[in-house]
Amino acid sequence: MSTDEVVLLDFWVSPFCLRAKIALAEKGVAFVEQEEDLFGGKSELLLKSNPVYQKVPVLLHNGKPMCESTIIVHYIDETWPSPPLLPTCPYERARARFWADFIDKKVFEAGGKTWQSKGEEKEVAKKEFLEILKVLEGALGEKDYFGGDSFGFVDIIAIPLTSWFDSCEKFGLFKIEEHCPKFSAWMKRCLKRETVAKVLPNPEKVLEFVTSMRKMHGVE
């Protein structure tokens, strides 16, 4: 394992890159972060490694590139099996994949609308975003983590997205905790975990970034 070369083409505030970083940390795999300048100019390595989307994250394992964060987390789980992230039972695996897919399809886009919109549109965005979180709160139920007693696949897919939630709340004028107390408790529980705490960006830095994005989108 010591001869493995693991490189992550990264962008510090991307929740999708954070998924790979948490999964690698959970497995105890050392890796090199290579920060991309997404606004200035993407590296040749990124363009060559992900010609279809030209997006981060890309994980290069001994030079072989993998794209799309959920697929990267699958790869990490299959390449370094201990500790397992996905459950063993096919039915539980299908359920984990279902929620990961739901999160992929819904959360980032709906969250974005809460800080990209104004007036009536913002109200609609806020309502839709909270509805999505309520569905996730239902999936969580009384469990500590999405998969049960231990931190796993769905938690890794979901928790990085919450690093933008402070910004959603600030610009959207709402408090997630008031609507989704169990989901909020899950967030706090995950944030105490070392593999999460050490990689999630400072919420104030995210807020600065989101503020600049709002200017770019012409919201401010």
Added chain:
Amino acid sequence: MSTDEVVLLDFWVSPFCLRAKIALAEKGVAFVEQEEDLFGGKSELLLKSNPVYQKVPVLLHNGKPMCESTIIVHYIDETWPSPPLLPTCPYERARARFWADFIDKKVFEAGGKTWQSKGEEKEVAKKEFLEILKVLEGALGEKDYFGGDSFGFVDIIAIPLTSWFDSCEKFGLFKIEEHCPKFSAWMKRCLKRETVAKVLPNPEKVLEFVTSMRKMHGVE
């Protein structure tokens, strides 16, 4: 295995349901198709089994429901391992998942636009659709199937969508073969396979269905 009860909540023309049917046929798993009346009224079983999306396909294995076609194909592959659909090597698995995900995100929606649009919009739709197929043709390269020499995971994800391509060509006024000869050859190769041929709907029936959808969308 003989005590397994496998039920598919189905809609005859859905390419997503076809994925599950082909995967089950590849594994030699007997199952019961339960046709849903998507326009008249969905069954209680569908609403209960897929409360989030209320969509087909749903696979019920000994009463346990699985949703989302690509996740269902994963489940089938993990539950009945022989013959394998996904490759064994984690890197090849990641590549297969990447293309399955690309197909999921792009093909059905882009294909739909070719028969749902008119005039200038149709020209744009046609161009976009063919660009997507060209990317897939590039992924296929000189191989017989997406995974190499044998029919597998990505083929199962992709081939059902082609049952609507006759309709795309007819209403979009183009011929896929003229733009993507290798992709066309792959389609023909797959259509000769028994597990595919026996479940894919008659293109004329699909055309009738698409014609009625065009009326519903106000295109005709």
